[in-house]
Amino acid sequence: MMRKTIEGSFAVAEVVRDCVPDLVACFPITPSTHIAEELDRMYTDGQIKSYTAVESEFSAISMLVGGSAAGGRVFTTTDAQGLFLMHEVLFAASGMRLPMVIVNANRAVSAPLNIWNDQQDSISERDAGWIQIYCKNNQEAVDAVPQAFKISEDTLLPVMVCMDGFYLTHIVEQIDVPQKELIMKYLPAKRNAQYKLDTQNPISMGMYAMPKDYQGFRDDLHLDILKAKENVKKEMEAWGAVSGRRYGNGLWEEINAEDADILFVAMGSIIENAELAVDKMRAKGKKVGIVRIRCYRPFPAEVAKAFVGKKKIVVFEKALGFGASPPLYTDVSNAVREAGLKTKVYSIAGGLGGKDVTVEHIMEMLARVKKEKEPFQIVWGD
Amino acid sequence: MNASNSTNPELENKELFKSGHTACAGCGVSVGLRHILRAAGPDTIVVNATGCVEIFTSAYPRSAWSVPYIHCLFENTAPVAAGVVETLRAQGNDHTKVIVIAGDGASYDIGFGHLSGMLERGHDALYISYDNEAYMNTGVQRSGATPWKANTTTSQVGSVFKGKMQYKKPLTEIVAAHSIPYAATSTSAHYIDLQNKVKKALSIKGPKFLNVLMTCVPGWGTEPSLSMQYLKDAVDTHVWPVYEIENGFLKMNLKPEKKPVETYLKGQKRFKHLTPEDIAQIQKMVDEKWDSLLWKEKCDQERLAALKK
Incomplete structure (x- = not known):
């Protein structure tokens, strides 16, 4: 060490x-x-x-x-x-x-x-x-x-x-x-x-x-x-x-995911904020968790295993798919569809060009996903 | 042009650029490559730009190269060569020579900045520009190397403009201005000069540059059987001066008795629209350039002699 x-x-x-x-x-x-x-x-x-x-x-x-x-x-x-x-x-x-x-x-x-x-x-x-x-x-x-x-x-x-x-x-x-x-x-x-x-x-x-x-x-x-x-x-x-250090299975990492109803799916450093947000929400009894995509290419469609039995997934990403759905959302949705799951997939893009995405923001995102029945695609904060 | 034409079996064994490639009949470039590789020898790695050479020598799964060969893209031969040589040296290989083979499109235009970077950083590689004076591989479009008034598919002869309206970029001089140890010109017809220059360049550590004029039969609109004659005429008319700049000192290697530029221009379809006034103007430019080179040589050689005293 x-x-x-x-x-x-x-x-x-x-x-x-x-x-x-x-x-x-x-x-x-x-x-x-x-x-x-x-x-x-x-x-x-x-x-x-x-x-x-x-x-x-x-x-x-x-x-x-x-x-x-x-x-x-x-x-x-x-x-x-x-x-x-x-x-x-x-x-x-x-x-x-x-x-x-x-x-x-x-x-x-x-x-x-x-x-x-x-x-x-x-x-x-x-x-x-x-x-x-x-x-x-x-x-x-x-x-x-x-x-x-x-x-x-x-x-x-x-x-x-x-x-x-x-x-x-x-x-x-x-x-x-x-x-x-x-x-x-x-x-x-x-x-x-x-x-x-x-x-x-x-x-x-x-x-x-x-x-x-x-x-x-x-x-x-x-x-x-x-x-x-x-x-x-x-x-x-x-x-x-x-x-002595491992990060999930290398392809993705599940954090508080097993008993969660709603999953926050994202990549990169935003995960540490999400971990704090999930901890705070769990302290209040909310069943939320995280699936982090670590390997984006090749895309591990097998990650759908982690979505089985989940009601909702919100995919957060720091990129847009101009003129179409955002890229990570597209891949995750495809994995859900290919696995034959009925999980609803929500899309939030944000944090573009250094725009702050705080722990509180992620708690708000999860609360909004819980509240809204139909999936949406939004850009956070604009 | 291919190895089987050689009567000397010893020479045949040394042929590192093989026959059976798909260059046009009368290609001035394939002849040049053969001489370049003969001079370089087997301990050589070739880095090649996208262009005619890549297409006629490396159609998968066949290769005309019996030395290690790499093609990546159009514009990045200089940094690819730099990467090869820096890695070889880092691994303790201090002997293998790295040669870039790139056309005028790659050297004068799209890869020009990267060539400059390679020269400035001093990588131990020989960059050979094979100059056939246009983008021949894509069907004869003008390049920075295309001479004034030449007809190409992007410098056409119309009712208003007649051929390329700009002048040829002085690449050899620009390269030499980087203060590299060796820069020279040659042609694939002057093969003894060419082989000597390849050998000399490879004996020097650091970045080296050769600019070699090579005929293109479809691009110039010439007879295949006259490919070497046109290169000889280019030198004899002083259109393509053959010189070397070693450590900054210029030396003219060939000083043929001057023939009129018409000797070189006639019979080339790319120049057939030239007026007598155009030809007179070309003659004037060629004479001025030749004169300035002679003065520079005189000055450089006198200075060199003074330094040696």
Whole structure:
């Protein structure tokens, strides 16, 4: 145990360093910048093998493509506009089956310009073929990074660890930062790449595919991402055995859910507020609980098991699905429908661009869902 | 053009760019690639931009490359190469060479900023721009490398405008202005010069750049059998000066006795609408450029000699 008082970003940088990356390439963008700055400081002190301060996020992720193709363990951090500038390369990286890890410090996207937290950035990249993990606190963020490298290298799929900008990245709190010795009990010290750019064994990577082959590659990618649910679960167990910390089954986490009538479903740091709200309401005898989606892609439709016998679910999310229903609500509703459940699903989007969502707000949301018979879709606070 | 045409079995064994690819007859680029890889040798990784080369060499499941090859996107060869080389070096591999092969669309235009970033940061890679002076892979659209007045599908010859109204971007000079150790020009027809430059560039640590003029038969509207002749004419008319800038000092590698620009322009469909006035204007621009290069060479070489004393 190495509990210490540390900012979330710095703690993440320490864990990235202790996962022994071959290549780190970053471009500064608030609120991920502290992670990048700290990794650069570590490089200048000889603590990591390579760090490149590139001229754009597009080049950062492109360097990761080259580094991963060369067999390296590679890392970058970004958010919002930076993640969007990477958009084209995100699809290429997953399509080329190149393992890599991004920590995305979730932030609102332009326009209007806004540097504060929501999750529209990574949620908008949900179809890029990446595994996406959403952390509820900084302890989980540092625990998720070694798991991300392991899952990525085992599945040949890129992994995005999402931590809410400012709410997590800039919070100084007591956490147990996994030390290198512990990480090395879990993660191989070096990536063991089966396919790589090697002049002793030349292969061609990133070839183009005609219509007869293309769809097969994309379908394989889809099926392998679905299969990766097993890796996410397995690594939660394996990391739990080493660190003593587990977050649900890796795919989702149930909190006070078993005997609840109404469930609050969400992702990320809002869960800690929801936990406080649920505690307060339970003290007054209200049967409310939480199901937290931890792994958003692949989406665990099996989460519907946690909804059996529930009257109502309210899905809260920090993103909109412009011109359609919000994205997380859509996935949860689909899971409910596929499982043949009659549970009513309510949708609340909010907290966009750093708009406060307090413990009291969540209590109000749950009270309103309890009161209203028919499901609604609203944006909270506007 | 393919390995089986070689009469020297020893050379044939060294052929790292294989025959059987799907380039057009008379493609100036495939010839260049063969010489580039011969000079580079087997301990080389190729990073290739989307474009003709990618399409005619890497249709799954066939590859013309017997060295490790990676294609990712149109505009990101420079950072992909940077990622490859930084990872190799971090893993203790200090010998494998990394070469970018990217067309003029990738180099002059869409990947220009990323190329600049790679040069400024000093990654140990050789960036080779194969310049056939338009976006040929998508059907001959103008690029920053397309010369003045050339007819392309996005710089057409109409009743008001006749061909590209802007001038060719001076990419080699812009690249050299990054103070990199080595920047040079060549063509795929001047293969001894090209091979020597690849070898020289790869012997130098840090970012290196070659800008190599290569014919495009459908794009230029030329006879396949004349692909090498047009490149020779480009150099002999001084339209494409062959030089190198080593540590900032410019040296002209070829100083052929000047032929009129018409020798090069004639027979190319992209230039067939040129008026005598246009040709005179091109001649004037070519002469001025050549003259300025000679002055720069004189100045640089005298300064170099003075420094060596």
